[in-house]
Amino acid sequence: MPEDPPGAIDRLCTDAVRDSPASPYDAWRELSATHPEAVQLGVGFPFTDAFPTEELAAATNEILRKEPEALQYGGSEAADSLPGAIADHVGRRGLAVGADDLIVTGGASRAIDTIADVFLEPGRVVFTEEATFPSAVTYFRDHGAAVAGCALDREGLDVAALGDDLARRERTGEDLPTLLYTIPTFQNPTGTTLPEKRREALLDLATEYDFAILEDDAYGALRYDGESVPPLAAMDRERPGPDRVIHVGTAAKTIAPGVRIGWVIAPEAVSEEIERRHAGAANSFVRSAVARYLAEESFEERVAKLCESYRSRRDHMLEALEGEMPSHIGWTEPDGGFFVWVTLPDGIDAEAMLPTAAAAGVIYMPGSAFYPNEGGENRLRISFSTGSPAETERAVAALARTIESA
Amino acid sequence: MPEDPPGAIDRLCTDAVRDSPASPYDAWRELSATHPEAVQLGVGFPFTDAFPTEELAAATNEILRKEPEALQYGGSEAADSLPGAIADHVGRRGLAVGADDLIVTGGASRAIDTIADVFLEPGRVVFTEEATFPSAVTYFRDHGAAVAGCALDREGLDVAALGDDLARRERTGEDLPTLLYTIPTFQNPTGTTLPEKRREALLDLATEYDFAILEDDAYGALRYDGESVPPLAAMDRERPGPDRVIHVGTAAKTIAPGVRIGWVIAPEAVSEEIERRHAGAANSFVRSAVARYLAEESFEERVAKLCESYRSRRDHMLEALEGEMPSHIGWTEPDGGFFVWVTLPDGIDAEAMLPTAAAAGVIYMPGSAFYPNEGGENRLRISFSTGSPAETERAVAALARTIESA
Structure with missing residues (x-):
């Protein structure tokens, strides 16, 4: 340098x-x-x-004609309907949430960065898959956290090896993670999907070693073959004990990257912190236009x-x-x-x-x-x-x- | 709680x-x-x-018809022209920058948060005006920094009192600031504007005590009376020695808050860090539409x-x-x-x-x-x-x- x-x-x-x-x-x-x-x-x-260029053009025109407050801070009626459309979308893959349980963000990257704000600081450790989305690593590092990679195989995160590593760290007094970041479904970069049994085992480890899980579901809706596997967040919610999965999604791959629409679904107390930090950061104009578009053609x-x-x-x-x-x-x-x-x-x-x-x-x-x-x-x-x-x-x-x- | x-x-x-x-x-x-x-x-x-609802509707239509890559990651030709339009806008108030010296962000809040990522961590101190934009304080605190308020009077920041406080801190070994956040022109919430002499004195203090200045210029373009005062960043660039002002602006008050368009002008090495963290976070769709609109009606x-x-x-x-x-x-x-x-x-x-x-x-x-x-x-x-x-x-x-x- x-x-x-x-x-x-x-x-x-x-x-x-x-x-x-x-x-x-x-x-x-x-x-x-x-x-x-x-x-x-x-x-x-x-x-x-x-x-959907034509559809978005039509939706934008209608919004600007009928709801110019889409250009104001805070948004419009249309923008307020967006969380409901997203809740319906994630609900179809088994993650049953209400519109109020969901925070719309300026893309998934913004969501990951905000979650890093909330959980990471110098001295903390975050685990990721050993090959993972590089921007997430940048966000984690810039918050002063150390990043450790966990082995992957053809079924995604090697949860048994992760368990061994956690046990070893506990035994030797090495730092345990505050957060584990995973892309369990159609993983970036490997394309692998974590089987349901491994998901269950991963949630067990999170409980045993007391860490939070950041589930990046950027690709989860785009399945071309095979049986759907429930998101970690859905499984987490059905288990006893407090929820520990923070689920991040995006419209980048289903609508378009340029609209920068993402979302976070998190345990309530964490949602409050994310919401508080994110206030004022949402793009009312695009949220309104995308919501208007989704009223004509659903995510599904x-x-x-x-x-x-x-x-x-x-x-x-x-x-x-x-x-x-x-x-x-x-x-x-x-x-x-x-x-x-x-x-x-x-x-x-x-x-x-x-x-x-x-x-x-x-x-x-x-x-x-x-x-x-x-x-x-x-x-x-x-x-x-x-x-x-x-x-x-x-x-x-x-x-x-x-x-x-x- | x-x-x-x-x-x-x-x-x-x-x-x-x-x-x-x-x-x-x-x-x-x-x-x-x-x-x-x-x-x-x-x-x-x-x-x-x-x-400008009708103008934005027309611009959006044209973009989606002619440059659908505005919906892709990275953007479009129109989006690439936006920094130039903003450079022209800030240039008219005396801040001479090229399009390449400027980073377009998802609103000024996003810019301030990113700058906090770059400069703040637990153990650091940030100074603000004693009454200031509350979201900035939230961002600074969430990065673990302590926030100290500096007295204001009818001419904005009381730079003499600030000098006394810095001298006292140095004498007693109390923490000195890494960053001073100021809204020097039409301050929020007080409406005051820092006179040129005080700006010069503030830059002297930044050099003497070695801190960076974050200049929030959210309202600077909206002058109804009196003589224009140059932005701190413009004065900083004319002084000898390394630049230490990071200038943040926004289209929220001049175009519309809902488009979430802001910008940062910073010394080069800091710009690189901001750019690196911000990559992928810009809303190509809105940047393209706003740039197209600005080709018809300039900021001025x-x-x-x-x-x-x-x-x-x-x-x-x-x-x-x-x-x-x-x-x-x-x-x-x-x-x-x-x-x-x-x-x-x-x-x-x-x-x-x-x-x-x-x-x-x-x-x-x-x-x-x-x-x-x-x-x-x-x-x-x-x-x-x-x-x-x-x-x-x-x-x-x-x-x-x-x-x-x-």
Whole structure:
């Protein structure tokens, strides 16, 4: 890191901020900029045609004509109806909540950051999956918390290994976590889904070791195959004892990322703290427009359409991988979400291979970008959410060629 | 405070969050809910007719038709033009910055919270004006910082008294501030504006005692009388030595609060930290729509129209105060912004008087709501931004009657 100019004011930043590592996306960002012609499999963007542009335009027009108070602090009647629409949406996956139990936030990232405000400070530890959503790690670190990664396998978080680690920490007097952050369903970056039994075991550990769980359900509604697994928050609420799961969701993958609509469902006393910090931060204009839109097309109708598109995209990518990849390469086969997680042979460094791949016509996200600490060098994440079938095919072929000659 | 239920998870909140005081708005909120018929002078809301609803509807339509990528992560060409429009806007008040020097945020509150992330942690001290924007205090406290109030007089922050306090702290080994938060122009809640000489002296103190300054310029563009005073950030950039002012602005009072558009202008190394934390948090949809709107009507055209309306609103309120108030009551006469700060005789408690005032037909914000610590009991804030002239007249008459019989 370059020296600060003498006396520069960033000396006054907190230690946590000054010590924060460089962005995990740096290598990817650089290659993406220099190779705009390569197919971009690195990002978790919905495909642009998926957005309800006409419907949102109509909804916005109607709001501005009939409820100009949508532009005021606080909002409008339409905005007030949004929590109900979201409650209905999460209720269909088994998380029964009332509209009043739910806080609408400026996207899931804002929600995660606010939860970090509430729970984290220097000296505290947060556990994450050993490969996870990098922005969450940034938020946790900037609050001064230490971040420890927990092993993953093909069924998501390895809860038995987590139990061993917690027991070991207790025995040796090492710090126990205040918070565990997990993406249990269609995990980012691995695409894995935690089975119900493991969810139960994880909730047992939270009770035994007294930590809170932050459940990031960004992809949970987008299931293309298999049986639905209840969100951790739903299971938590059916267990005896105080609730300890804070559930975060988002409209980014179902409506559009650009609207920045997320939500939090938390135990009441925690909700109050989140609400208090979040007051005034909600975008009344967009909340009103999105609520108006959802009065015409429900989340469920929308999700049904999206699942059809994404299922065929996923199938297409898996077929391409099957057809093109060398036999010693492994990858996950997700039942939902956006991502496939590829494991290369030991000794191949995915970040070091990225320039060659980009030159061959494909950009992916190196696995190490998702690791809060060391690790993931021989992994990479590819997304089937953004590209067209032809692009995906071309990109997977280029990736296979790159790996073969690595 | 009620006891937590046994084992409830909010036990795990940070000490700073658990110790945070009740909302300063509680008394006001309760009375506002029970007296919807009373004229509301308590809030700093723009009047609803001020919003460019038709223009925003047209802009939104055009964006969704021509740039659907406004709904994607990252944004659109239109969104990319927004920093330039804002740079032009702040440049007219003497703060010469390029579009690249400016970070667009989800409102000024989000900006202040992010700056708190960067600079504050337990053990640090932040100075504010002794009456200030309560949400900022909440953000600072939730980061574990201690908040100390600095005296105000009719010219804003009493910089000489601040100098004495800093010298005393240095002498006695008491904590010195990392950050000083100020609203130097048309201050909230007092309406005062810090003269240029005091601004210079404040910057001298920041250099001498090595703290950063967070300049909240929420109201600065709305001047109805008198000579413009340069923003602290503009003066800071012309001085030798490293820059130490972080400037925050907002479109809430000039376009509309509901769009949640704010911005930060900071020394480069601090900007990088803010940007890094804020990535992904910007609302591309609204940024695109607002940028499209600003291509048709600039900030300057809009501000000129607004100043005309608000000037007459302010004059109307000052005339009403002059005509109705008992002679022993004092108030500020702001050259801009939204607020008049009223001082009652010692012994009259504005919060205790609020129910009587509400019953008489007027609701104001008790002064104590703005004090980070004790104080302000005999003060109150009234706003001329929201009500119609007839409402303002009626409300001021009701306030005068209430004070007379208190």
